[in-house]
Amino acid sequence: MIDSQRWLWMAGLLVLGGLLYLLHPILSPFLVGILLAYMGDPLVDRLERWKLSRTWGVIAVFALFSLVLAILLLVLVPMLGKQLMRLYELVPQMLDWIQHQALPWVQLKFGLAEGFWRFDQLKAAFSEHLGKTTDIVGIILAQVTASGLALLGWLANLLLIPVVSFYLMRDWDLLMARLRELLPRRREAVVVKLVSECHEVLGAFLRGQLLVMLALGVMYATGLMLIGLELGLLIGLLAGLASIVPYLGVVVGLGAAMAAGLFQFGVDFYPLLGIAIVFTVGQMLEGMLLTPLLVGDRIGLHPVAVIFAIMAGGQLFGFTGVLLALPVAAVIMVLVRHVNDLYKLSALYRESSDASDEPSSRA
Template sequence: MSDSRRWLWLAGLLFAGWLIYLISPILSPFLVAMLLAYLGDPLVDRLERAGLSRTWGVVAVFALFTALWLVLLVVLVPMLGKQLVKLYQMLPQMLDWLQHVALPWVQARFGLAEGFWRFDRLKTALSSHLDQTTDIVSVVLSQATASGLALLAWLGNLLLIPVVCFYLLRDWDLMMAKLQGLLPRSREQQVVGLAGECHEVLGAFIRGQLLVMLALGAIYAVGLMVVGLDLGLLIGVLAGLASIVPYMGFVVGFGSAIVAVLFQHGGFELYPMLGVMAVFGVGQALEGMLLTPLLVGDRIGLHPVAVIFAVLAGGQLFGFTGVLLALPVAAVIMVLLRHVHALYKRSDTYAAGAVVEPVTVIPSPPPDDPAS
């Protein structure tokens, strides 16, 4: 590639980044629709192989997604709302424990001055608002109606997602074929190979890890509710969401469950603690022996540190749009870095100055003398 062509590609990339930054406020529904279409395309392909047309396969997948959202809205959201209100009501007790138990221990342990942290005002403010928890919906509605145009724009974006997702799902294979047809003929095989590796990384992480998150969230929530933990559903859902980073869900969920047991029972209780340990032990065993090998397999996914950095960097640069773009961009960068690393190991720069070990040739023994 000539220098002028390299500068042209660099200018094109910079222009694309600048354009994404300008239109980022309207990109969110399209990116969410693309993510849903990417997740649903394998299901539609299987239905096609089973004999359904592409359109009817998309309709069937949409019916499945709609049923899941209805279950989420009708069953799960009200239960989570009740537990959030209960958690809000428990905050003064938590502040009392911090002020009278935890902080005196820290003060005695590290020799800090008395009253180095005061919770009186915060506890009073929270207690004064506890009677207003039933008015949360009215406050939200009043704030929403105060900015009616923003509410209408949000609803419009929400309704736009299924429409865009439907057309993307229906024409997904056609669009991929057209994009492949636009590639330079000399580079088509190389670009398709790189795209296939990016697809493997994204598929291993997004499809596989999301299914692992859902399964772990269900296991933790059901197990903690069976144990009798009042906030079991909320903690299970949080642990499932945190499982996007391996082992993070276990740390967040187990720590939160232990604290919830302490506050619910007013101290250390053996059997609830053992129940919490059993729930998270079973969850970790199922994740390591069944869920991850079955749903993710041995495909190479993104490193946990790369996931955390990508999500935080995308959110800092482009907001919610950046969060949605973070993982695909990280997958592409990871694949490109892997190939750059392989090229570097084969380059003269890497091999320059290498000491070549002399090869010792062992002489073969002389042949036997037939005369002897």
């Protein structure tokens, strides 16, 4: 590649980065639409193989997505709302229990000073805000009515998501073919190989790890609710979401469930044993069934890369950055792997071994 072409590519990348930075406030519905189209395209392709037209396949997939969304809105969201309100009400009681039962035991075991823990101020703050729930609702309503244009913009973005995802899902294969036609002929094979590896990494995460998260969240929530844990649904779904990083879900979920179980059941052995069994069975099913079945041996993103990408994307671009974080991390991971391969094939990498071999050959 000559110098002028390099500068042209660098300028194009800078312009693209600048446009993304300037337009990121309006990119969220388009990125969500692209994500839905990307995840729904394999389902549509399978329906096409069953002799269904592309448009009707997209309609069928949209009907499935709509059914899942309706179940979430009608069943799951109200239940979660009740548990969140219950948690908000229980926080002062939990602080009382921590202050008068848990912390004295810890102080006795570790020989800490009497005034080492100071929970009075925290408890007073929660108790003060607890009585302002109705005021919070009033503030939210006032903000909504005061910023009617912002509310209309938010609703417009929400309605834009299904429109964008429908057209992208319907024309996905056509768009991919058109983009491939635009590639330089001499570089087509290399670019297609890189894109295929990015697709493998990202697909393994999105279509695999997200399904594992969903299955674990359902299992944890169902098991904890069967035990009778009052906040079982909330803790189970939280553990499922935390499973985006391997082993983090079981650590977060088990810790939160044990704390809630101690508060609700005291030192009763059997409910606590049931909580431990729920998470143990969940981990066994994840390792022996869910991950091999849904993710397989495909190369996924490293857990540290996932954490850093999400945090960095959110810090730089907010919600839009969170949506862009994982695709960008997948592309960077594939490019770094290829740069590493090129480096090991270069003379710079093999220079030391060649130099060390030279004296031995002379001897």
